[in-house]
Amino acid sequence: xxxxxxxxxxxxxxxxxxxxxxxxxxxxxxxxxxxxxxxxxxxxxxxxxxxxxxxxxxxxxxxxxxxxxxxxxxxxxxxxxxxxxxxxxxxxxxxxxxxxxxxxxxxxxxxxxxxxxxxxxxxxxxxxxxxxxxxxxxxxxxxxxxxxxxxxxxxxxxxxxxxxxxxxxxxxxxxxxxxxxxxxxxxxxxxxxxxxxxxxxxxxxxxxxxxxxxxxxxxxxxxxxxxxxxxxxxxxxxxxxxxxxxxxxxxxxxxxxxxxxxxxxxxxxxxxxxxxxxxxxxxxxxxxxxxxxxxxxxxxxxxxxxxxxxxxxxxxxxxxxxxxxxxxxxxxxxxxxxxxxxxxxxxxxxxxxxxxxxxxxxxxxxxxxxxxxxxxxxxxxxxxxxxxxxxxxxxxxxxxxxxxxxxxxxxxxxxxxxxxxxxxxxxxxxxxxxxxxxxxxxxxxxxxxxxxxxxx
Numbered sequence: 289x290x291x292x293x294x295x296x297x298x299x300x301x302x303x304x305x306x307x308x309x310x311x312x313x314x315x316x317x318x319x320x321x322x323x324x325x326x327x328x329x330x331x332x333x334x335x336x337x338x339x340x341x342x343x344x345x346x347x348x349x350x351x352x353x354x355x356x357x358x359x360x361x362x363x364x365x366x367x368x369x370x371x372x373x374x375x376x377x378x379x380x381x382x383x384x385x386x387x388x389x390x391x392x393x394x395x396x397x398x399x400x401x402x403x404x405x406x407x408x409x410x411x412x413x414x415x416x417x418x419x420x421x422x423x424x425x426x427x428x429x430x431x432x433x434x435x436x437x438x439x440x441x442x443x444x445x446x447x448x449x450x451x452x453x454x455x456x457x458x459x460x461x462x463x464x465x466x467x468x469x470x471x472x473x474x475x476x477x478x479x480x481x482x483x484x485x486x487x488x489x490x491x492x493x494x495x496x497x498x499x500x501x502x503x504x505x506x507x508x509x510x511x512x513x514x515x516x517x518x519x520x521x522x523x524x525x526x527x528x529x530x531x532x533x534x535x536x537x538x539x540x541x542x543x544x545x546x547x548x549x550x551x552x553x554x555x556x557x558x559x560x561x562x563x564x565x566x567x568x569x570x571x572x573x574x575x576x577x578x579x580x581x582x583x584x585x586x587x588x589x590x591x592x593x594x595x596x597x598x599x600x601x602x603x604x605x606x607x608x609x610x611x612x613x614x615x616x617x618x619x620x621x622x623x624x625x626x627x628x629x630x631x632x633x634x635x636x637x638x639x640x641x642x643x644x645x646x647x648x649x650x651x652x653x654x655x656x657x658x659x660x661x662x663x664x665x666x667x668x669x670x671x672x673x674x675x676x677x678x679x680x681x682x683x684x685x686x687x688x689x690x691x692x693x694x695x696x697x698x699x700x701x702x703x704x705x706x707x708x709x710x711x712x713x714x715x716x717x718x719x720x721x722x723x724x725x726x727x728x729x730x731x732x733x734x735x736x737x738x739x740x741x742x743x744x
Contacts, residue, residue: 308420315424318575323630330574331365333602338362338371340388341608347385348608351378368578373586373598374612376401379556380409383607387412391606399555411556414606421603425559425573432564432627433524433549435496441469442495442522444486444504445529470495472504483511494520498544499551502530503731509543510670522546526562528553530731531639533659535666550636552618556609557601561634568625569633576602579634580611581620591622594638639734646738647712648679658684659733661704668692673723674705676713676736683716685723694719 318326339359341348352358355372362368379386387396395416401409427437470493472486486508498505505527512518525540528551537548549563552570560577561570572579578600581589589595597616601609621633645653658674670687677683684701688694698717705715723731 311420312424312427315421315575316428319428319571319573319629319631321575321630323624323632326574326630326632327365330578330602331368333575334365334368334578334600335359335362337600337602337605337608338610340605341610344388344390345386345608346389347378347382348610350385368611369580369588371611373582374610376409376613376615379411379609379612383410383412387607388605392416396606401555411609412607413604417605418603421576422559425576429551429559429562430497432562433497433547435523438468439496439523440493441497441499442472442490442493443469444472444498444500444508483508487512487515491519496523497526498522498524498546499526499528501731502527502532502536505540506536509540513539513543518544520544524549526551531637533662533733535662539666552616552634552637554599554614554616556612556614557599557604560599564625564627564629566625566627568627569621569623569635571625571629571631572620572634574631578602578611579620581618581634582613589619592619592635594619597637645676645682645709645713645734645736646679647709649712653709657708658705661701665697665700668697671723671731672733674734676738679738680712681714681716683718685718685720687721687723688719 318329321329342352342359343349351372357370357372361370391414395414396412397415398410398412401411423437430436430439470489472489500508505525522544523546525544525546525548527537527540527548532548532550540546541548549567550570551559551562553560557577559573560579561572563570580598580600581593581595582598583589583593583595594617597614597618599609599612599614601612616637617639618637619635621635623633625631625633647653659672662669662672668689668691670689672687673683673685675683675685682705684705686692686697686701688697701717702715705713
């Protein structure tokens with residue numbers, strides 16, 4: 289479908305809902321408010337959400353009362369840090385109590401986290417109430433990259449839709465025509481025969497935008513590179529769900545001749561942040577999401593300080609997620625973007641707390657340190673994974689290229705990794721044909737089976 293026709297039909301679809309159109313237009317404009325105006329807007333929405341949760345959610349009322357917190361204590365924006373943090377275990381064990389008693393149950397849609405730690409969690413979204421704001425946020429993000437609603441979009445992710453089996457050899461013309469999108473399943477093994485189907489479909493569809501898990505897009509780029517490059521050229525490629533390493537970004541941009549930009553969000557809170565055309569950091573959508581960074585004891589980190597990302601969904605009044613600990617590691621920036629938008633900036637997400645490696649003496653190092661070694665070995669390594677199985681032992685799996693000198697690379701890995709860990713860990717180097725992604729469809733370059741000391 290022509291993008292202009294697509295947008296016209298979208299407007300017609302909501303002509304009988306003035307509130308939808310009003311919210312949509314408002315959110316589209318909000319990113320151009322000043323930093324102070326956005327901060328004031330976020331503060332008002334934070335207070336309203338916390339009060340809604342306290343008055344209408346038995347879980348939050350009990351949690352806040354037990355912690356000695358009451359919404360009336362929110363007198364200044366700095367007071368928001370007094371709101372108790374929310375953990376994934378609490379969401380997993382109390383989701384029905386989290387749902388507010390004034391929520392319209394038929395409008396609640398369940399969504400499931402990927403379960404990177406082994407156990408997924410279910411949350412609820414109010415699809416009717418959240419739709420206009422999320423659609424407007426998506427629209428304004430598209431505009432940063434010269435696109436509009438209705439631009440052809442290819443999504444390569446692991447969010448399998450219920451009752452839908454992807455058919456890559458039998459085109460779903462009607463669905464693609466009506467949505468201007470095509471969906472590829474990252475759950476499936478990215479074997480050559482399946483990847484060939486992906487490529488044929490993309491060459492026929494010719495997307496303007498590709499939106500993908502990092503590892504899935506990297507696998508596609510490598511497949512295309514080995515076959516002479518891509519025969520289609522997206523305007524932009526959005527990478528999400530996993531941290532992006534420099535070598536991955538370079539490969540994808542070179543092969544697809546497009547610009548790669550980082551996005552940050554999750555099933556719990558989509559569209560938290562994303563890069564603009566200046567690529568000076570990820571703009572936090574503070575009108576819809578509050579993003580904080582905290583240390584091990586829950587205290588706010590200084591600007592540029594690395595800590596755990598904590599997210600509040602400001603538009604989910606049905607099943608609120610307030611100061612939710614994501615398990616992701618990142619930092620907030622203390623500067624404005626040259627694009628002129630008032631939305632503040634955060635740095636790229638660098639990984640997850642579960643990727644922290646615990647050494648025998650109890651000290652911790654971030655596993656991303658190991659990944660930096662492979663930046664200088666792009667031509668020798670297709671894929672790698674560092675997997676800590678004990679405090680003093682890890683397995684290093686490497687999928688080599690044909691030009692890889694295995695003995696030489698093994699010696700270099702051992703020297704570097706022993707240096708990183710001050711000789712406190714043993715490393716078992718294994719050259720393998722493939723490394724599977726997680727059940728979520730994502731790929732973890734870094735894995736630690738060891739609990740961090742403060743995790744309890």
